[in-house]
Amino acid sequence: MQRLLNRALGLAIAGGLLLSAPLAAQAPTITVRDAWVREPMGGRNMTGAFAIVENAGPTPTAIVAASASISDKVELHEMKNDGGMMRMSPVKRLEVPAHGTLELKPGSFHVMLFDIKARPSPGETVRLTLTFDDGTTVTTDAAVRKP
Amino acid sequence: MTTMMRRRAEFAASIIALAAWVVGASACQSGPAVDPLPILPIGGDFTLTDHDGLPFTLASQRGRVVLVFFGYSSCPDACPTTLSKLATVSRRLGDDGARVRTLYVSVDPERDTPPVLKADLANFALDAVGLTGTKGELDRVVKQYAAAYEIVPTLESAAKYTVSHTTTVYAVDAQGQVRLTFAYEASVDEIVRGIRRIIADSA
Numbered sequence: 171m172q173r174l175l176n177r178a179l180g181l182a183i184a185g186g187l188l189l190s191a192p193l194a195a196q197a198p199t200i201t202v203r204d205a206w207v208r209e210p211m212g213g214r215n216m217t218g219a220f221a222i223v224e225n226a227g228p229t230p231t232a233i234v235a236a237s238a239s240i241s242d243k244v245e246l247h248e249m250k251n252d253g254g255m256m257r258m259s260p261v262k263r264l265e266v267p268a269h270g271t272l273e274l275k276p277g278s279f280h281v282m283l284f285d286i287k288a289r290p291s292p293g294e295t296v297r298l299t300l301t302f303d304d305g306t307t308v309t310t311d312a313a314v315r316k317p
Numbered sequence: 318m319t320t321m322m323r324r325r326a327e328f329a330a331s332i333i334a335l336a337a338w339v340v341g342a343s344a345c346q347s348g349p350a351v352d353p354l355p356i357l358p359i360g361g362d363f364t365l366t367d368h369d370g371l372p373f374t375l376a377s378q379r380g381r382v383v384l385v386f387f388g389y390s391s392c393p394d395a396c397p398t399t400l401s402k403l404a405t406v407s408r409r410l411g412d413d414g415a416r417v418r419t420l421y422v423s424v425d426p427e428r429d430t431p432p433v434l435k436a437d438l439a440n441f442a443l444d445a446v447g448l449t450g451t452k453g454e455l456d457r458v459v460k461q462y463a464a465a466y467e468i469v470p471t472l473e474s475a476a477k478y479t480v481s482h483t484t485t486v487y488a489v490d491a492q493g494q495v496r497l498t499f500a501y502e503a504s505v506d507e508i509v510r511g512i513r514r515i516i517a518d519s520a
Contacts, residue, residue: 211397212440216475218394243475249394251501255465256395257481260474276394284475317401 199227200266200302205312207238207296208276210289217290218247219281219298219312220274225266232263232303233272238312239297240290241283248279263303276317290314353518360385360487360495363458365422368435368447375420375493382417382515383489387464389425389480390437390447395501396421397440399484404443406508413516419445424459424466425480426452462487462495488512491519 205221219238225231236244246264250257264279266272274280281298290296295311302308367373375383384403388396400421407414421438423429426449434447449455459466466482484501488511496518497511 211394212400212437214391214393214397216393245474251484252481254483254485254500255467255481256484256501257469258393258476258479259469260471260476282393317398 198308200225200231200306200308202300202308202310205298205310206315207240207283207290207298207312209292209314209316210286211317215286215289216282216284217286218276219283219296220276221298221300221310221312223264223266223272223274223300225268225270225272228268230265230268230270232265233300234263234303235301236281237299237301238281238283240286240288242287243284245282245284246279247282249277251277266302292316354496354514357495357498359461359463360489360493361461362493363454363461365448365450365454365458366431368431368438368449370431373446373448375489378418378420378489379493380416380491382491382512382519383493384417384419384512385422385462385487385489386419386485387422387424387459387462387466387482388484389423389482390429390433391425391476392480392482393476395482395484399486399501400438400441400443400445402505402508403445403486404441405505406512407443409505409509410512413513414444416516417444417512419443421445421447422455422458423447423449424455424482425468426450426455488515490515 201224202221203224205219207219208217210217223233233246236246238244245260246262248259248261264272264274272279292314294314296314297309298312299307299309362375364372364374386399388399403419407417410417421434423434429449431447431449434449438445438447464483464485466480468478468480470478486499487495488497488499490496496515499508499511
Protein backbone atom coordinates (compact mmCIF):
# COMPACT_ATOMS: atom_id res chain seq x y z
CA MET A 171 0.00 0.00 0.00
CA GLN A 172 2.80 2.34 1.05
CA ARG A 173 4.61 1.54 -2.19
CA LEU A 174 1.50 2.27 -4.18
CA LEU A 175 1.05 5.64 -2.45
CA ASN A 176 4.68 6.56 -3.04
CA ARG A 177 4.35 5.70 -6.69
CA ALA A 178 1.17 7.74 -7.00
CA LEU A 179 2.86 10.68 -5.29
CA GLY A 180 5.86 10.38 -7.56
CA LEU A 181 3.67 10.34 -10.63
CA ALA A 182 1.72 13.35 -9.40
CA ILE A 183 4.90 15.34 -8.79
CA ALA A 184 6.34 14.37 -12.15
CA GLY A 185 3.07 15.24 -13.86
CA GLY A 186 2.91 18.57 -12.07
CA LEU A 187 6.45 19.43 -13.16
CA LEU A 188 5.71 18.46 -16.73
CA LEU A 189 2.62 20.65 -16.83
CA SER A 190 3.84 23.66 -14.89
CA ALA A 191 7.30 24.07 -16.39
CA PRO A 192 6.27 24.96 -19.95
CA LEU A 193 3.32 27.04 -18.71
CA ALA A 194 5.52 29.16 -16.47
CA ALA A 195 8.13 29.56 -19.18
CA GLN A 196 5.77 31.04 -21.75
CA ALA A 197 2.69 32.62 -20.22
CA PRO A 198 0.72 33.72 -23.27
CA THR A 199 0.57 37.48 -23.87
CA ILE A 200 -2.62 37.25 -25.85
CA THR A 201 -5.62 35.27 -24.74
CA VAL A 202 -8.91 34.86 -26.55
CA ARG A 203 -11.89 33.88 -24.42
CA ASP A 204 -15.69 33.62 -24.57
CA ALA A 205 -15.60 33.21 -28.35
CA TRP A 206 -18.96 32.67 -29.98
CA VAL A 207 -20.53 32.63 -33.40
CA ARG A 208 -24.04 33.91 -33.90
CA GLU A 209 -26.44 31.44 -35.46
CA PRO A 210 -27.05 33.01 -38.90
CA MET A 211 -30.10 35.25 -38.78
CA GLY A 212 -33.01 34.80 -41.17
CA GLY A 213 -31.91 33.05 -44.32
CA ARG A 214 -28.55 34.79 -44.40
CA ASN A 215 -25.49 32.78 -45.38
CA MET A 216 -23.24 35.04 -43.35
CA THR A 217 -22.79 35.69 -39.69
CA GLY A 218 -20.58 37.30 -37.07
CA ALA A 219 -17.99 35.87 -34.69
CA PHE A 220 -17.25 37.55 -31.37
CA ALA A 221 -14.80 37.13 -28.50
CA ILE A 222 -12.88 38.91 -25.79
CA VAL A 223 -9.23 39.43 -26.70
CA GLU A 224 -6.83 40.26 -23.88
CA ASN A 225 -3.33 41.57 -24.30
CA ALA A 226 -1.28 41.11 -21.11
CA GLY A 227 1.87 42.47 -22.75
CA PRO A 228 3.36 45.97 -22.80
CA THR A 229 3.08 46.31 -26.60
CA PRO A 230 -0.14 47.17 -28.43
CA THR A 231 -1.13 44.58 -30.97
CA ALA A 232 -3.86 44.12 -33.55
CA ILE A 233 -5.84 41.37 -35.22
CA VAL A 234 -4.92 41.54 -38.91
CA ALA A 235 -6.68 38.44 -40.23
CA ALA A 236 -9.03 35.67 -39.18
CA SER A 237 -10.14 32.30 -40.47
CA ALA A 238 -12.96 29.95 -39.55
CA SER A 239 -13.82 26.32 -40.18
CA ILE A 240 -17.17 27.13 -41.83
CA SER A 241 -16.15 29.92 -44.22
CA ASP A 242 -13.40 30.74 -46.69
CA LYS A 243 -14.34 34.42 -46.73
CA VAL A 244 -13.60 35.78 -43.29
CA GLU A 245 -13.19 39.52 -42.78
CA LEU A 246 -12.66 42.01 -39.98
CA HIS A 247 -15.56 44.44 -39.74
CA GLU A 248 -16.90 47.34 -37.78
CA MET A 249 -20.57 48.13 -37.22
CA LYS A 250 -21.35 51.62 -36.06
CA ASN A 251 -24.55 53.50 -35.28
CA ASP A 252 -23.58 56.88 -36.67
CA GLY A 253 -26.35 59.26 -35.58
CA GLY A 254 -29.10 56.76 -36.46
CA MET A 255 -27.33 55.64 -39.65
CA MET A 256 -26.16 52.02 -39.32
CA ARG A 257 -22.79 51.61 -41.00
CA MET A 258 -20.93 48.36 -41.77
CA SER A 259 -17.39 48.54 -42.97
CA PRO A 260 -14.51 46.17 -43.47
CA VAL A 261 -11.41 47.23 -41.53
CA LYS A 262 -7.76 46.20 -41.95
CA ARG A 263 -6.91 45.93 -38.25
CA LEU A 264 -8.67 45.48 -34.94
CA GLU A 265 -6.45 47.14 -32.34
CA VAL A 266 -5.82 45.54 -28.95
CA PRO A 267 -4.19 48.03 -26.55
CA ALA A 268 -1.18 47.16 -24.37
CA HIS A 269 -2.34 45.70 -21.04
CA GLY A 270 -5.82 46.01 -22.46
CA THR A 271 -8.83 44.27 -23.89
CA LEU A 272 -10.67 44.33 -27.19
CA GLU A 273 -14.23 43.13 -27.04
CA LEU A 274 -15.56 41.82 -30.34
CA LYS A 275 -19.32 42.15 -30.00
CA PRO A 276 -22.51 42.74 -32.00
CA GLY A 277 -22.94 46.39 -32.99
CA SER A 278 -19.19 47.02 -32.78
CA PHE A 279 -15.96 45.44 -33.99
CA HIS A 280 -16.41 41.82 -35.05
CA VAL A 281 -15.33 39.08 -37.43
CA MET A 282 -17.61 38.45 -40.41
CA LEU A 283 -17.99 35.00 -41.94
CA PHE A 284 -19.37 35.16 -45.49
CA ASP A 285 -20.61 32.34 -47.78
CA ILE A 286 -21.00 29.89 -44.93
CA LYS A 287 -20.34 26.33 -46.07
CA ALA A 288 -22.29 24.54 -43.34
CA ARG A 289 -24.98 26.38 -41.43
CA PRO A 290 -23.98 26.23 -37.75
CA SER A 291 -26.57 25.46 -35.06
CA PRO A 292 -26.54 26.17 -31.33
CA GLY A 293 -24.64 23.46 -29.49
CA GLU A 294 -22.02 23.21 -32.23
CA THR A 295 -18.65 24.92 -32.26
CA VAL A 296 -16.73 26.72 -34.97
CA ARG A 297 -12.93 26.66 -35.05
CA LEU A 298 -11.84 30.31 -35.13
CA THR A 299 -8.25 31.47 -35.68
CA LEU A 300 -7.14 35.06 -35.16
CA THR A 301 -3.84 36.26 -36.62
CA PHE A 302 -2.04 39.11 -34.88
CA ASP A 303 0.28 41.73 -36.38
CA ASP A 304 3.42 39.96 -35.10
CA GLY A 305 2.39 36.82 -36.97
CA THR A 306 1.21 34.85 -33.96
CA THR A 307 -2.08 33.05 -34.20
CA VAL A 308 -4.57 32.02 -31.56
CA THR A 309 -7.10 29.29 -32.31
CA THR A 310 -10.19 28.78 -30.24
CA ASP A 311 -13.50 26.90 -30.39
CA ALA A 312 -16.34 29.38 -30.71
CA ALA A 313 -19.71 28.19 -29.42
CA VAL A 314 -22.66 28.75 -31.75
CA ARG A 315 -25.40 30.75 -30.01
CA LYS A 316 -28.70 32.33 -30.91
CA PRO A 317 -28.60 36.11 -31.53
CA MET B 318 -26.36 100.16 -29.86
CA THR B 319 -26.10 99.84 -33.60
CA THR B 320 -28.93 98.41 -35.63
CA MET B 321 -26.82 95.33 -36.27
CA MET B 322 -26.22 94.77 -32.56
CA ARG B 323 -29.91 95.25 -31.81
CA ARG B 324 -30.83 92.74 -34.47
CA ARG B 325 -28.36 90.28 -33.02
CA ALA B 326 -29.76 90.80 -29.52
CA GLU B 327 -33.32 90.32 -30.81
CA PHE B 328 -32.23 87.18 -32.66
CA ALA B 329 -30.58 85.79 -29.51
CA ALA B 330 -33.70 86.56 -27.48
CA SER B 331 -35.90 84.78 -29.98
CA ILE B 332 -33.63 81.74 -29.91
CA ILE B 333 -33.85 81.65 -26.10
CA ALA B 334 -37.64 81.97 -26.29
CA LEU B 335 -37.79 79.18 -28.84
CA ALA B 336 -35.57 76.96 -26.70
CA ALA B 337 -37.79 77.63 -23.66
CA TRP B 338 -40.85 76.72 -25.73
CA VAL B 339 -39.25 73.49 -26.96
CA VAL B 340 -38.25 72.50 -23.42
CA GLY B 341 -41.76 73.34 -22.19
CA ALA B 342 -43.38 71.40 -25.00
CA SER B 343 -41.29 68.31 -24.39
CA ALA B 344 -41.99 68.53 -20.65
CA CYS B 345 -45.73 68.46 -21.47
CA GLN B 346 -45.26 65.35 -23.59
CA SER B 347 -43.93 63.37 -20.67
CA GLY B 348 -47.12 64.21 -18.78
CA PRO B 349 -50.11 61.89 -18.37
CA ALA B 350 -50.40 59.14 -20.97
CA VAL B 351 -53.99 60.16 -21.77
CA ASP B 352 -52.75 62.92 -24.10
CA PRO B 353 -53.25 61.82 -27.69
CA LEU B 354 -50.01 61.17 -29.55
CA PRO B 355 -48.99 64.02 -31.84
CA ILE B 356 -49.18 63.59 -35.61
CA LEU B 357 -45.58 63.78 -36.80
CA PRO B 358 -44.83 65.99 -39.83
CA ILE B 359 -43.30 63.11 -41.83
CA GLY B 360 -44.54 60.18 -43.89
CA GLY B 361 -47.52 60.03 -46.20
CA ASP B 362 -48.88 57.75 -48.90
CA PHE B 363 -46.76 56.05 -51.51
CA THR B 364 -46.95 53.37 -54.18
CA LEU B 365 -44.25 50.71 -54.47
CA THR B 366 -43.98 47.09 -55.66
CA ASP B 367 -44.65 44.32 -53.13
CA HIS B 368 -42.77 41.04 -52.70
CA ASP B 369 -45.18 39.33 -55.13
CA GLY B 370 -44.37 41.91 -57.81
CA LEU B 371 -47.75 43.66 -57.44
CA PRO B 372 -48.36 47.39 -56.92
CA PHE B 373 -48.76 48.27 -53.27
CA THR B 374 -50.12 51.49 -51.77
CA LEU B 375 -49.89 52.57 -48.15
CA ALA B 376 -53.46 53.87 -48.60
CA SER B 377 -54.63 50.23 -48.93
CA GLN B 378 -53.66 49.69 -45.27
CA ARG B 379 -56.13 52.14 -43.69
CA GLY B 380 -57.58 50.67 -40.52
CA ARG B 381 -54.32 48.94 -39.62
CA VAL B 382 -51.35 50.14 -37.61
CA VAL B 383 -48.42 49.98 -40.01
CA LEU B 384 -44.75 49.77 -39.04
CA VAL B 385 -42.49 51.09 -41.79
CA PHE B 386 -38.78 50.53 -41.84
CA PHE B 387 -35.99 50.73 -44.40
CA GLY B 388 -33.45 47.98 -44.90
CA TYR B 389 -32.14 45.37 -47.33
CA SER B 390 -32.01 41.62 -47.53
CA SER B 391 -28.20 41.31 -47.49
CA CYS B 392 -28.07 43.44 -44.33
CA PRO B 393 -25.94 41.31 -42.00
CA ASP B 394 -27.16 42.51 -38.66
CA ALA B 395 -29.45 45.51 -38.15
CA CYS B 396 -32.33 44.39 -40.42
CA PRO B 397 -32.66 40.78 -39.24
CA THR B 398 -32.32 42.05 -35.66
CA THR B 399 -35.20 44.47 -36.24
CA LEU B 400 -37.33 41.86 -38.03
CA SER B 401 -36.78 39.38 -35.17
CA LYS B 402 -37.67 42.05 -32.66
CA LEU B 403 -40.86 42.97 -34.54
CA ALA B 404 -41.78 39.25 -34.67
CA THR B 405 -41.49 39.20 -30.86
CA VAL B 406 -43.56 42.40 -30.66
CA SER B 407 -46.24 40.80 -32.82
CA ARG B 408 -46.34 37.71 -30.57
CA ARG B 409 -46.56 39.89 -27.47
CA LEU B 410 -49.45 41.90 -28.94
CA GLY B 411 -51.59 38.76 -29.03
CA ASP B 412 -54.95 39.51 -30.71
CA ASP B 413 -53.90 43.12 -31.40
CA GLY B 414 -51.09 41.70 -33.53
CA ALA B 415 -53.62 41.03 -36.30
CA ARG B 416 -54.18 44.81 -36.56
CA VAL B 417 -50.50 45.49 -37.23
CA ARG B 418 -48.56 45.04 -40.46
CA THR B 419 -44.88 45.67 -41.11
CA LEU B 420 -43.63 47.22 -44.34
CA TYR B 421 -39.99 46.38 -45.04
CA VAL B 422 -38.90 48.93 -47.65
CA SER B 423 -35.70 47.95 -49.48
CA VAL B 424 -32.99 50.51 -50.04
CA ASP B 425 -31.10 48.05 -52.25
CA PRO B 426 -33.32 47.74 -55.36
CA GLU B 427 -30.46 46.24 -57.39
CA ARG B 428 -30.25 43.08 -55.26
CA ASP B 429 -33.70 43.09 -53.66
CA THR B 430 -36.06 41.81 -56.33
CA PRO B 431 -39.55 40.82 -55.09
CA PRO B 432 -38.62 37.09 -54.82
CA VAL B 433 -35.48 37.94 -52.81
CA LEU B 434 -37.53 40.04 -50.38
CA LYS B 435 -40.17 37.34 -50.11
CA ALA B 436 -37.55 34.70 -49.31
CA ASP B 437 -36.00 36.98 -46.70
CA LEU B 438 -39.31 37.63 -44.93
CA ALA B 439 -40.23 33.93 -44.97
CA ASN B 440 -37.63 33.50 -42.21
CA PHE B 441 -39.57 35.62 -39.73
CA ALA B 442 -42.91 34.91 -38.06
CA LEU B 443 -44.24 38.31 -38.95
CA ASP B 444 -47.09 39.79 -41.02
CA ALA B 445 -44.78 41.81 -43.25
CA VAL B 446 -44.71 43.00 -46.84
CA GLY B 447 -41.38 43.53 -48.56
CA LEU B 448 -41.43 46.57 -50.83
CA THR B 449 -39.14 47.61 -53.61
CA GLY B 450 -39.23 49.91 -56.62
CA THR B 451 -37.03 51.96 -58.87
CA LYS B 452 -34.32 54.02 -57.20
CA GLY B 453 -36.40 57.14 -57.91
CA GLU B 454 -39.52 55.66 -56.29
CA LEU B 455 -37.61 54.48 -53.24
CA ASP B 456 -35.74 57.76 -52.86
CA ARG B 457 -39.06 59.60 -52.76
CA VAL B 458 -40.37 57.41 -49.92
CA VAL B 459 -37.06 57.67 -48.03
CA LYS B 460 -37.36 61.46 -48.25
CA GLN B 461 -41.02 61.47 -47.17
CA TYR B 462 -40.10 59.63 -43.97
CA ALA B 463 -36.93 61.68 -43.39
CA ALA B 464 -34.94 58.44 -43.52
CA ALA B 465 -31.57 58.10 -45.25
CA TYR B 466 -29.35 55.52 -46.90
CA GLU B 467 -26.03 55.40 -48.67
CA ILE B 468 -24.56 52.71 -50.93
CA VAL B 469 -20.97 52.13 -49.82
CA PRO B 470 -18.72 50.19 -52.22
CA THR B 471 -16.54 47.67 -50.35
CA LEU B 472 -14.65 46.13 -53.24
CA GLU B 473 -12.18 44.40 -50.94
CA SER B 474 -15.06 42.65 -49.16
CA ALA B 475 -17.15 39.62 -50.16
CA ALA B 476 -20.17 41.91 -49.69
CA LYS B 477 -19.09 44.04 -52.75
CA TYR B 478 -21.09 46.92 -51.31
CA THR B 479 -22.95 47.57 -48.11
CA VAL B 480 -25.84 49.92 -47.58
CA SER B 481 -25.64 52.27 -44.63
CA HIS B 482 -29.16 53.17 -43.62
CA THR B 483 -31.29 54.61 -40.87
CA THR B 484 -32.88 51.97 -38.67
CA THR B 485 -35.85 53.91 -37.31
CA VAL B 486 -39.21 52.13 -37.27
CA TYR B 487 -42.08 54.51 -38.14
CA ALA B 488 -45.43 53.69 -36.56
CA VAL B 489 -48.31 54.76 -38.79
CA ASP B 490 -51.86 54.90 -37.43
CA ALA B 491 -55.07 53.61 -39.01
CA GLN B 492 -55.43 56.91 -40.93
CA GLY B 493 -51.97 56.69 -42.45
CA GLN B 494 -50.34 59.29 -40.17
CA VAL B 495 -46.97 58.76 -38.47
CA ARG B 496 -47.57 58.90 -34.70
CA LEU B 497 -44.39 57.46 -33.20
CA THR B 498 -40.87 56.54 -34.23
CA PHE B 499 -38.77 53.85 -32.58
CA ALA B 500 -34.98 54.00 -32.54
CA TYR B 501 -32.90 50.88 -33.21
CA GLU B 502 -32.33 50.43 -29.49
CA ALA B 503 -36.06 50.53 -28.62
CA SER B 504 -37.07 47.52 -26.54
CA VAL B 505 -39.89 45.11 -27.34
CA ASP B 506 -41.78 46.60 -24.36
CA GLU B 507 -41.49 50.15 -25.68
CA ILE B 508 -42.74 49.15 -29.11
CA VAL B 509 -45.63 47.10 -27.69
CA ARG B 510 -46.65 50.04 -25.44
CA GLY B 511 -46.41 52.49 -28.35
CA ILE B 512 -48.54 50.34 -30.66
CA ARG B 513 -51.18 49.87 -27.95
CA ARG B 514 -51.32 53.66 -27.49
CA ILE B 515 -51.84 54.18 -31.21
CA ILE B 516 -54.59 51.55 -31.23
CA ALA B 517 -56.20 53.22 -28.17
CA ASP B 518 -56.00 56.66 -29.84
CA SER B 519 -57.80 55.47 -32.94
CA ALA B 520 -60.52 53.60 -30.99
